[in-house]
Amino acid sequence: MPKSRVISITNTAALIAAGAILTACGGGGGGSTATPPTSVSPPTPPTSQGPTWTQGVFEPASTFKDQCAAPRSGVDIEGNSFPDQQGTLLEELFWLRSWTDETYLWNDEVTDRDPAGFSDRLSYFAVLKTDAVEASGEDRDDFHFSQSTEAFLAARNSVGNPGFGASLAVLQGSRPRDIRVAYTEPNSPASRPVGGVVPFPRGTRILEIDGADVVNGFTTQAEIDQLNTILFSPASIGETYAFRVQDTDGTIRTVNLTTEDISRKPVLTTSVINTATGNVGYIMFNTFSPFSSEEEIILAMQTMQSAGVSDLVLDMRYNGGGLLAVASQVAYMIAGPSRTSGAAFEQLVFNAGAGNVNPVTGARNDPIPFYNEVLGFDSGSSLSTGASLPALNLNRVFILSTGRTCSASEAVINGLRGVDVEVVLIGNTTCGKPYGFYPQDNCGETYYTIQFQGTNNKGFGAYADGFVPSNSTANFGVRISGCQVGDDLNNPLGSTAEGLLAAALNYRTSNSCPAVSSKTVSTFVGNKIADPLELSPEAEAREFFLRNNRDMSMPE
Amino acid sequence: MIKKLSSLVAIISFGACQHHAQPLPAVLSDGSEETLNLLKSEMAAALDRSRVQFGAGDLTQSPVFVIVPPPLGPNETRSTAIPERYRLEIQGQTCFAVHEKSDARIELQNTPCRAL
Numbered sequence: 001m002p003k004s005r006v007i008s009i010t011n012t013a014a015l016i017a018a019g020a021i022l023t024a025c026g027g028g029g030g031g032s033t034a035t036p037p038t039s040v041s042p043p044t045p046p047t048s049q050g051p052t053w054t055q056g057v058f059e060p061a062s063t064f065k066d067q068c069a070a071p072r073s074g075v076d077i078e079g080n081s082f083p084d085q086q087g088t089l090l091e092e093l094f095w096l097r098s099w100t101d102e103t104y105l106w107n108d109e110v111t112d113r114d115p116a117g118f119s120d121r122l123s124y125f126a127v128l129k130t131d132a133v134e135a136s137g138e139d140r141d142d143f144h145f146s147q148s149t150e151a152f153l154a155a156r157n158s159v160g161n162p163g164f165g166a167s168l169a170v171l172q173g174s175r176p177r178d179i180r181v182a183y184t185e186p187n188s189p190a191s192r193p194v195g196g197v198v199p200f201p202r203g204t205r206i207l208e209i210d211g212a213d214v215v216n217g218f219t220t221q222a223e224i225d226q227l228n229t230i231l232f233s234p235a236s237i238g239e240t241y242a243f244r245v246q247d248t249d250g251t252i253r254t255v256n257l258t259t260e261d262i263s264r265k266p267v268l269t270t271s272v273i274n275t276a277t278g279n280v281g282y283i284m285f286n287t288f289s290p291f292s293s294e295e296e297i298i299l300a301m302q303t304m305q306s307a308g309v310s311d312l313v314l315d316m317r318y319n320g321g322g323l324l325a326v327a328s329q330v331a332y333m334i335a336g337p338s339r340t341s342g343a344a345f346e347q348l349v350f351n352a353g354a355g356n357v358n359p360v361t362g363a364r365n366d367p368i369p370f371y372n373e374v375l376g377f378d379s380g381s382s383l384s385t386g387a388s389l390p391a392l393n394l395n396r397v398f399i400l401s402t403g404r405t406c407s408a409s410e411a412v413i414n415g416l417r418g419v420d421v422e423v424v425l426i427g428n429t430t431c432g433k434p435y436g437f438y439p440q441d442n443c444g445e446t447y448y449t450i451q452f453q454g455t456n457n458k459g460f461g462a463y464a465d466g467f468v469p470s471n472s473t474a475n476f477g478v479r480i481s482g483c484q485v486g487d488d489l490n491n492p493l494g495s496t497a498e499g500l501l502a503a504a505l506n507y508r509t510s511n512s513c514p515a516v517s518s519k520t521v522s523t524f525v526g527n528k529i530a531d532p533l534e535l536s537p538e539a540e541a542r543e544f545f546l547r548n549n550r551d552m553s554m555p556e
Numbered sequence: 557m558i559k560k561l562s563s564l565v566a567i568i569s570f571g572a573c574q575h576h577a578q579p580l581p582a583v584l585s586d587g588s589e590e591t592l593n594l595l596k597s598e599m600a601a602a603l604d605r606s607r608v609q610f611g612a613g614d615l616t617q618s619p620v621f622v623i624v625p626p627p628l629g630p631n632e633t634r635s636t637a638i639p640e641r642y643r644l645e646i647q648g649q650t651c652f653a654v655h656e657k658s659d660a661r662i663e664l665q666n667t668p669c670r671a672l
Contacts, residue, residue: 075606078606078607078626079606079607080605080606081606145631147631152629155629155630156626156627156628156629156630157627289628289630289632289633290627291611291624291627295612320633321633321634322628322632322633322634322635323628323635323637323638324634324635324636325636325637325638348636368636374612375611375622375638375639376611376612376613376622376624376639376641377611377612377624377639378611378612379609379610379611379612379624380612381611381612383612384612384613384618385611385612385613385618385620385621385622385639385641386620386641406633407633407634408633408634408635411634433633433634435634436633436634436635436636437634438636439629439631439632446629448631454634
């Protein structure tokens with residue numbers, strides 16, 4: 001705590017004491033009291049100037065919860081009353097300290113520092129984490145951050161966000177920049193044909209925006225910020241820009257696009273590929289986050305079941321995760337009832353002090369099962385809550401991956417391996433996030449601190465360096481069967497000519513991988529997520545793919 | 557919420573002793589927006605939330621309904637959020653929402669229902 005803060009509290013205490021004296025003496029003047037006081041007890045001096053720090057001793061976090069230096073009043077945008085009470089910055093810091101001790105996964109690796117030595121809550125929160133590193137040299141905790149609760153609530157209550165509906169791949173963020181279209185949302189400005197031409201097919205390279213050179217221009221930090229805003233987080237709908245682009249065949253053209261409210265579609269493509277050795281299903285599954293993801297993936301699996309597929313290629317190369325419950329349903333629908341009955345999809349592991357209790361919710365820490373029924377996330381769903389899920393009963397599955405394959409997507413991989421379904425990984429090393437958290441508001445700031453690790457039915461969850469295809473040259477990560485293949489932006493997703501899908505189909509019949517070329521590998525290998533969660537929620541929501549691949553910082 | 561539900565169990569269990577009729581599966585008397593809003597309002601109050609959102613289901617056909625969790629924030633990539641499932645019951649003339657996991661019973665004073 002800074003000296004000024006101590007003085008402030010001391011002065012407050014002195015004022016209270018002075019007030020107490022005046023009150024006890026009948027006021028400071030005026031003389032309206034007819035009877036003079038006959039005896040006055042001396043005021044009791046304040047016994048406390050706020051919480052005091054004793055190393056290794058933690059009061060319950062509830063002691064300090066909602067005791068705010070600047071309490072909010074009224075209700076939030078969801079209509080809930082703010083719980084804040086007048087408190088102090090010191091109490092906010094003590095809450096962070098106790099909450100970390102109670103719920104942080106690696107609480108025994110946090111150095112206990114006196115909150116009084118910190119002048120703001122964010123700098124104190126920043127040190128309430130482990131400094132340990134993984135075998136790869138990466139920080140063990142890459143996911144420690146916070147944001148304003150106002151921004152958090154706004155983001156989770158927004159139906160869509162302004163954008164063009166294109167997810168971009170930054171192959172090179174510094175000049176000469178190479179920015180391509182990875183995929184587009186259906187019926188969005190980027191995908192809706194204009195004059196019979198799709199504005200942004202996969203692989204399209206962006207050359208200019210409103211005449212400004214994207215490849216070699218945008219040189220000052222202000223210009224770079226402007227470029228990022230236009231491409232990844234336009235401020236509003238109705239903004240029109242002229243894009244000069246280059247198609248994969250070299251054609252250069254100009255297209256005008258206007259931002260609209262964009263919502264992400266969980267299942268982008270579904271198809272059944274007829275082969276001489278049986279039908280192969282293909283599902284491009286991009287997010288577990290919207291509640292509609294439950295219905296969309298179930299309907300896709302029903303299509304696979306109806307087609308009698310003997311193998312499934314689940315394309316999660318851009319799937320950053322979301323609902324574990326839907327991940328569990330996906331795993332069930334792949335594996336079927338015989339492998340999953342009575343088994344855990346994922347067991348949450350909390351810090352040692354939690355015992356068998358979830359320290360965040362207070363509930364018993366039961367494993368997450370393989371859900372075999374509709375859970376009813378989507379009010380507009382055509383599916384009945386409690387209806388049985390389709391099951392493909394496969395003993396292996398092909399999963400297409402990149403460094404964007406993260407969290408709940410990795411839970412599918414790990415959960416299936418826990419019940420002995422072979423996962424064949426085609427693409428690149430996954431992001432390596434076996435961890436999760438419950439966002440927690442206190443005094444207007446929402447904090448994210450790692451609180452649990454997910455383990456599978458065999459108790460395994462140590463994949464912080466990601467899952468790695470077996471022929472990868474990577475030195476770290478959990479090696480599983482499959483092929484290292486660079487993302488292929490020159491072919492449409494779902495095309496059997498597209499590099500990852502082609503490699504999966506080839507592996508299926510030959511058990512062999514395509515040769516690893518340095519060019520194809522360079523796109524994503526080594527591009528492990530530095531910290532996808534440090535980006536602003538706006539950028540996160542609007543462009544989840546680019547965030548890990550862009551580097552448009554100023555040169556040194 | 558769990559504590560709140562536990563309290564409700566205790567309170568309502570006492571009240572339930574005074575009913576002689578067996579609880580029966582029930583559905584909403586009608587599917588109007590007004591009736592649905594009554595149920596939402598009573599559930600929100602019981603759960604100490606400003607509002608609740610129902611998941612998939614037709615409460616005029618099936619007694620089972622779910623209350624969905626708040627939507628995910630963009631950084632929640634591994635969320636344990638899950639819908640909470642309830643069923644409608646009628647005991648005598650009184651309708652209840654029963655939390656399936658805990659069997660906590662919430663008396664619905666304003667929401668009309670009928671035996672299935």
